Structure formats: structure tokens, C-alpha cells
Amino acid sequence: MKSKKILVTGGAGYIGAHTVVELFASGYSPVIIDNFSKSDRTLLDGIEKITGKALTFYEGDCTDRQFLNGVFEKEGKLEGVMHFAAYKSVGESVEFPIMYYQNNINSLLALVEVMKEHQVNNLIFSSSCTVYGEPDSIPVDEYAPFKKAESPYGATKQMCEQILEDAVRADIDLKVISLRYFNPIGAHPSAMLGELPIDKPNNLVPYITQTAASIREKLVIFGGDYDTPDGTCIRDFIHIVDLAQAHVKAIDKLLGEGISDGYQYYNLGTGQGISVLQLVKEFIEVTGVKLNYEIGPRRAGDVVKTYANPTKAKNELNWSAQYTSRDALRDAWAWEKRLRRLNT
Numbered sequence: 001m002k003s004k005k006i007l008v009t010g011g012a013g014y015i016g017a018h019t020v021v022e023l024f025a026s027g028y029s030p031v032i033i034d035n036f037s038k039s040d041r042t043l044l045d046g047i048e049k050i051t052g053k054a055l056t057f058y059e060g061d062c063t064d065r066q067f068l069n070g071v072f073e074k075e076g077k078l079e080g081v082m083h084f085a086a087y088k089s090v091g092e093s094v095e096f097p098i099m100y101y102q103n104n105i106n107s108l109l110a111l112v113e114v115m116k117e118h119q120v121n122n123l124i125f126s127s128s129c130t131v132y133g134e135p136d137s138i139p140v141d142e143y144a145p146f147k148k149a150e151s152p153y154g155a156t157k158q159m160c161e162q163i164l165e166d167a168v169r170a171d172i173d174l175k176v177i178s179l180r181y182f183n184p185i186g187a188h189p190s191a192m193l194g195e196l197p198i199d200k201p202n203n204l205v206p207y208i209t210q211t212a213a214s215i216r217e218k219l220v221i222f223g224g225d226y227d228t229p230d231g232t233c234i235r236d237f238i239h240i241v242d243l244a245q246a247h248v249k250a251i252d253k254l255l256g257e258g259i260s261d262g263y264q265y266y267n268l269g270t271g272q273g274i275s276v277l278q279l280v281k282e283f284i285e286v287t288g289v290k291l292n293y294e295i296g297p298r299r300a301g302d303v304v305k306t307y308a309n310p311t312k313a314k315n316e317l318n319w320s321a322q323y324t325s326r327d328a329l330r331d332a333w334a335w336e337k338r339l340r341r342l343n344t
């Protein structure tokens, strides 16, 4: 039997690339789109090394309907789409809000329109726990209300979910799952694939590993005076491979038994809250590497405490996180070392 083709937008990015590996492992045929605006070819090489497969790849922009149409025409029957292609830097979105709305909203609109023209009806959307803002209570389940977004980036995720919910309501054939990620970290255990920010990292773990690799002078922990046990923020750090596998479970469900109401959403987290300082200490313990860090001022717009209640994903997708944060830190460091050719 021919394996099912899944279009993966943003497939050269951190989450997209790891998901492509897991799609291959589960017998799907991923078709990748990326415009390399926030990524480069390194991760595509990594996918090929891990899977031993030749990639089907198109370079282009998801806001470009003509380009998308061309891909759908060329590929023929696509069973579903996973839409990762989006900008994701909170700080950058505050500086360039129009760019964020333009890219993140228009790409989704173009994609859904082109999907409809080609009768492709199954979509997995990359959402984020940012939709909840600062939650009233933790762990956060899927029924927590959307608070006013802390950033234009967060607003784009809320708007995209709203667009999809409305689109599903108006179209009986369209089926969508939004996956709300907590904090994905780590790398593929082979060290062939990992996070590769093209500029100075904004996220915590690439900043840690680049500091450990002496690319950055020191890690600043943003805020040590929050109302938490050690004064630093609390997050739910989830291994990237666990996150990628959840996408396969989600597409299996869409194409298999299906979902109720045409639109579903799931938190993807471990269910464990870990503080930023705890994570830094774990990194030092797990790797034995010295890390230059200090506690600095708070970063504007940071949520203080959030972690997931992942029960809905467990019950309905039969998915739960298998790796620990220590596994993720060990793998992130192995990836960084391989990338920089370090022998530490």
C-alpha cells in the first residue's frame, strides 16, 4: 500500500524537522515546504541522515497562494497538512507586530483556502500555551480561558485558532486539531537534529547550550524575585521527540477514528513544572559542564508560572511524554557539541 502523504509546512524548522523524522518512522510520506526565513538546510541534512530517506522538498512561502497551489497540484493526493511555518519570537513580535500578523495569519488563510480547492480536509495546527496568557490556576487544562495575549505573537496564535474554529463550523468536511505546545526543548537522541536559531537565541535552552559552548559569554536568568519557590519562572519543558510523536498521534486520529465537532485542541506538556534555575542546575549536573550564569532583571511579558494538565491528550490521543527534562538537556548538549565540533 502506498504510504500517506502529509504536507509539512516549516519542515526545516526545529519542531517541523523532528516531526518529519517521526512521520517517516510511522510510515507516512512527508512533503516539506520551507522558505528558510528562520531556518537553513542543516536540519534537512539531519533528517536525511537519521531516516536514510530522500526528502520531497519545496522552497517557498506559505503566504504565496500560487506557490502553494503548485505544490498541491504537483503532489496530487495529500491526506493532511501539518502547519508549522510561522514566526515565533515573542520579543520580535512586539517590535514588528505587522510583520507577525502578516506572516502568521496570511499563511494560515492561504493554506486553508488552497487545501479546500484541492479537497484536502485534515489539518494539524501548531498552537501554543501562550494562548492562555498568565493562567488563573495551574496545571492548565484546555478549558482555561484565553486571556488577553501578552504579545502580537501570542495574539496570532489565538486568532489562528479562532479562524480555524470558525472555518470548521462553516465546513462540514474540514477537520482540525490545534496542538498547544508548552516549552519544547532538547534534540534528537542521535544528535543529528536539534534547535538551530539563526540569530542570537531568545529561548532558554539554546542560550544555555551556546553559553556552555562559549559562543555566548553568560546566561542571564530573567528575574529571581518572582513569587515561586526559588524566585525564577516555572515552565513545562517537554522533549522535542515527545512533542513530534504527539503530531503523529494527532494525524493518526484525524485520519482514523476522527474527532468530535471537527475541531479539537490539546495541551502538549509533561504535567511537571520546573523552574528556570532548576533547569540550569540540571544542565550542569547532567553534562558536567561549567556554565556562566547570573540572575538578572525580569523580561517584559514573561508569564510567571505555567505547566500543563496533559490528560486530554493522554485520553484522546493516547499520548504522554516519555522523556525527562534531563534527557532533553543531555540531548540538547550532544547536538550543540556536534554542531560546533566540540569534544568536551
Ligand code: UD1
Residues within 6 Å of the ligand: 088, 089, 090, 128, 129, 130, 181, 182, 183, 202, 203, 204, 205, 207, 219, 220, 221, 222, 223, 233, 234, 235, 276, 299, 302, 303, 306
Ligand atoms: C514563549 C511562549 C511559548 C512560545 C515561545 C516561543 C509563553 C508562556 N510561552 O515561551 O508559547 O512558543 O515563547 O519562543 O508565553 N529565560 C531566561 N534567560 C534566557 C532565555 C529565557 O531566563 O536567556 C527564561 C524566560 O524568562 C522564561 C523561561 O526562561 O521564564 C523560558 O523562556 P523561553 O525559552 O523564551 O520560552 P517562553 O518565554 O516560556
